[in-house]
Amino acid sequence: MRMTLSDILAATGAVGDVGERGNPVIEAVRIDSRAVVPGSLFVCVPGARLDGHHFAAEAVEKGAAAVLADRPLAGLPEGTPVLLVRDTVAALGRLARAWRERVGARLVAVSGSxxxxxxKELTAAILGKVGPTAKNYKNFNNRIGLPLSMLEAGENDALWVMELGISAPGEMAPLASIAEPDVAVIHNVGPAHLQALGDVAGVAAEKTFLFRSLRPGGTALASMDYPELWDAARAAFPGVRGMSTKGQAAPYRAKYLGAISEGRGRFFLKLDDLELEVVTPLTGGHFAENILAAAAAARILGAGEPEIAAGLATAVMPEQRFFCRRQGCYTLIDxxxxxNPLSMRRxxxxxxETAQARPLVLVLGEMREMGAHAEAEHGKLGEAAAASGANAVFYHGAHAEAVGEGLTRSGYAGRFAVVDTPDAFLGALAPMGFGGGVFLFKGSRSMRMEEYLAAFSQSI
Ligand code: ATP
Ligand code: MG
Structure with a gap:
């Protein structure tokens, strides 16, 4: 971003003045004093553990040109401009909106479970072929991360792609009003964050608040593959356009055509009147909905066949998302x-599908934040594991019994072991072998299943 301090005052509605040092131009916004760059605006965000207001002096020492706070601050150098607002996070959102207005960017908002x-990465890869494109920094997708990502966009980035993440009721509306999308896309819905959102219909209803913040003339896109989502989407926005990977009559359709090599898949796409086949660094039928969502959104913002094909072919996928690689005779899927239950099942x-006739080994960690649904969902995990024809299932975390019951219920005849450390996993695996096998590693973030993968990779 690039705004003068007086513009920032106006955009945030803050009380304060630009100080005695003239009206500096601010080119960055930071909430972490360790990340402050000279000339930036430091926004004091009160967190659950730490309060940013306590780091304002340090931020100024590191070169912050001004501070946005919700209370007067002592201990700052004389003449430091302090902008006062009631709620600094809300002000950050207003600032991001003002920057968007200034740039005149068109914005794609992405949500889904x-x-x-x-x-987001696929859409940005396509739009990057159309023109300068900005996207969220990593996974910065909440009330703080979204505006910070928007403020990272440059003056010439006319296309923005932003993911919006929610975990509780009431979170989507304020987030969506910061994004005010031109194109809003929800590519799936599943039992995620059930602790707070209740059930899948609850998740769908909350997510479709995104459509209520569309800009006039904007386009809503939702997957028809998920009945709860499609119902909620039509209720929230009757003009919503459908996407299908299951052969339904929809303006936007996709089909997985299979892997052409480890980690490269072929997909068929139908986008209104445009039909094409694409190759991307993703394998697996579940990614058809991701690729479709990205291509449809980008098409609406002006991408043609060459941009869609080239963008998808060269997209760089974020790490640890179904990344397949070969090591020796093994295929490791990271x-x-x-x-969550949806991503686990898929x-x-x-x-x-990757394993076909080769041995299949599932190394799975607990799915967290399931609330009262935890036992049932882990039982279903056991059923899905059994249905996959896995030769062995290793499990780390709580609800192991429910997983075991799910396996038994489905007549599973393979091995099942609870392994609460990577060493225990290697120990249990050693006598079983499974040379030439396909190994899937997956679990909630806090289960750190990458440590199991690393241990296995080092052992072979
Ligand atoms: P977060 O809520 O943490 O921001 P996200 O929605 O941004 O997550 P990703 O980070 O892209 O999702 O992927 C999270 C996990 O879901 C990864 O393990 C990924 O492989 C898996 N995943 C991605 N797309 C799908 C899909 N269409 N269906 C099922 N699982 C998917
Ligand atoms: Mg994310």
Whole structure:
């Protein structure tokens, strides 16, 4: 971003003055004093553990040109401009909106229960072929991360792709009003964050608040593959356009055509009147909905066949998202970034498809934040694992019994072991072997299943 301090005062509605040093031009906004660069605006965000207001002096020492705070601050050098607002996070949102207005950017907002970052990266890869494009920094997708990402966009970035993440009721509306999308896309919905959102219909209803903040003339896109989502989407925005990977009559359609090599998949796309086949660094039928969402959104913002094909072919996928690689005679699938029931089920099915006749080994960690649904969802995980035809299932975390019961219920005849450390996993695996096998590693972020993958990779 690039705004004068007086513009920032006006945009945030803050009380204060630009100080005695003239009206500096601010080119960066920071909330972490360690990340402050000279001339930036330091926004004091009160957190659960630490309060940014306590770091304002340090930020100024490191060169912050001004501070945005919710209270007067002592201990700052004489003449430091302090902008006072009631709620600094809300002010950050207003500032991001003002910057968007200044740039005149068109914005794609991405939400869904699994794969937002993947869709964001794919969309940005396509739009990057159309013109200068900005996107969220990593996974910065909440009330703080979204505006910070928007403020990182440069003056010439006319196309913005932003993922929006929610975990509780009431979170989408304020987030969506910061983004005010031109194109809003929800590519799936599943039992994620159930602790707060209740059930899948609750998740869908909350997510479709995104459509209520569309700019006039904007386009809503939702997957028809998920009945709860499609119902909620039509209720929230009757003009919503459908996307289908299951052969339904929809303006936007996709189909997975299979892997052409480890980690490269072929997909068919139909985008209104445009039909094409694309190759991307993703394998697995579950990614058809991600690729479709990205291509449809980009098409609406002006991408043609060459941009869609080239963007998807050269997209660089974020790490730990179903990343397949060969090591010796093994295929390792690193899906350790995160897990919820939807992504777990789809990843297991895609791993089984990858394995075909080779041995399949599932190394799974607990799915967190399931609340009262935890037992039932882990039981279903056991059922999905059994249905995949896995030769062995290793499990780390709580609800192991429920997983075991799910396996038994489904007549599973393979091995099942609870392994609460990577060493225990290697120890249990050693006598079993499974040379030439496909190994899937996946679990919630805090289960750190990447450590299991690293241990295995070092052992072979
Ligand atoms: P977060 O909520 O943490 O921001 P996200 O929605 O951005 O997550 P990603 O980071 O792209 O999602 O992927 C999270 C996990 O979901 C990864 O393990 C990824 O492989 C898996 N995943 C991605 N797309 C899909 C999909 N369409 N269906 C099922 N699982 C998916
Ligand atoms: Mg994400």
């Amino acid at each position: 699994a794969g937002k970052t993947t869709v 899906d350790t970034y995160n897990a 990843a297991i099915a895609a791993a089984a």
